Amino acid sequence: MASTLKDVARLAGVSVKTVSNVVNGYPHVSADVRRRVEAAVAHLRYRPNAFARTLRTGRTGVLALVLPDADLPYADDLAREVVHAAGRRGYRVVIEHERASPDPDEGRSMPVDGVLVGGPTPPAALTGVLAAAERPVVLVGGETPDGRWDRVGVDVARAAEDATAHLLRAGRRRIAAIGAYPEEIVGAPQPRTAGYHRALRGAGLTPVAGHLLLALRHRRADGYRAARILLAQPHRPDAIFCYSDALAIGAMRAAFDAGVRVPGDVAVIGIGDLEEGRYSRPTLSTVSVDTKLLAREAVARVAARIDTPDTSVAEVTVPHTLVPRESTRATDR
Known part of the structure; x- marks a missing residue:
């Protein structure tokens, strides 16, 4: 039998609302509580009901990871860690290649709640890819071309x-x-x-x-x-x-x-x-x-921006x- 929010809440010793807040990426949860809930989610292998969440919130529960070149060696490691970090927050991930079209929605098979762009990309190409984006965007690892998008990466x-x-x-x-x-x-x-x-x-x-x-x-x-x-x-x-x-x-x-x-x-x-x-x-x-930390911080950032789209652009630096x-x-x- 599939685990429920109540099962996770009981194991973590918190309320169902708190579990929901953690799973949906709300930022105002203490680090200790978040760790307990995430541990309970992993132990019980809890997976949110994506269809029910879409009906309730109007969100898809899906993130897109856009890679400038899927053949680059770092792509597999980054994709694996992003999928893992997103899953712990109840998101699924679709992985896409950079497109020549400036519209990131062109050809996309499903709507998404947020976009992660991974790896080094020439600024001109990146600007073209994201110019028409109408959803939260977080750059993962690359340089920020003009400060319009959140970035998570090393200095x-x-x-x-x-x-x-x-x-x-x-x-x-x-x-x-x-x-x-x-x-x-x-x-x-x-x-x-x-x-x-x-x-x-x-x-x-x-x-x-x-x-x-x-x-x-x-x-x-x-x-x-x-x-x-x-x-x-x-x-x-x-x-x-x-x-x-x-x-x-x-x-x-x-x-x-x-x-x-x-x-x-x-x-x-x-x-x-x-x-x-x-x-x-x-x-x-x-x-x-640290690719695992990079992915975790990037997913946390895009989840926070999905919840609060009007927050100021952030630069999150991870150590090297x-x-x-x-x-x-x-x-x-």
């Missing part, structure tokens, strides 16, 4: 600065970067680029124009192509900071194909802590992000951790 400028500073501490001085967007050529730098530049200037170094390369998508192939260009320069860099682990893994392959040793000739670091980087040869230094591995290890070069 990407600080993460980039930490990654670059790690290379500097390893004795590297000709540090290149892969992952800039085309918009940065004529406009202000995006946060990752700003953090990279800040670390260099803090060490008394001037950023070299030819050492900052574009990557329209953060794929391995983009990292490979950009690294081939960098490694063919007369005064090639002795380190490469990549804006994602996928770019860094592609860059390390480019170094291998060019006969360049990692880390002996060039150190490489990324962002994201993909499992692949833990088993690459050499293992990849990275900036690690530098993880040094073999690809930046000091060697006798």
Whole structure:
């Protein structure tokens, strides 16, 4: 027999109304009560009646997770954690790819209560995708293009600065970067680029124009192509900071194909802590992000905005951790 709200309330030692508040994502519930209710929901495997909730509230109980590229390595991890975090709040999740159309509703098979946009996306493309959105939107992990939408993620400028500073501490001085967007050529730098530049200037170094390369998508192939260009320069860099682990893994392959040793000739670091980087040869230094916490905070934020649409735009920052591995290890070069 399926569990009911009363069953959850009895196990958690709270009222049925309190359970309803937690399940529906109301923000004004103490952390201790929320933990007890969520534990009871998980133990009893309680699932709200989506049809009944739609009739009662006019809501669907469905969130959309829009991924700029479902083939990117982080997509599976993020989708799994978002589905889990949403389920604990009584939401189902539909996963969609970024569309060329500026209307996020075009082709959608079902209405949704809120939209989560995951991962790094070029600002121009993101603005086009969300321009017509008429529901709560939360960006998960990417940069906020103009402050119109809530964002949950790491301080990407600080993460980039930490990654670059790690290379500097390893004795590297000709540090290149892969992952800039085309918009940065004529406009202000995006946060990752700003953090990279800040670390260099803090060490008394001037950023070299030819050492900052574009990557329209953060794929391995983009990292490979950009690294081939960098490694063919007369005064090639002795380190490469990549804006994602996928770019860094592609860059390390480019170094291998060019006969360049990692880390002996060039150190490489990324962002994201993909499992692949833990088993690459050499293992990849990275900036690690807690995907489970990221998803939990993002779902909490979109649920709060669904309940109170007129609240001011929020920026929720989750911590990051530098993880040094073999690809930046000091060697006798």
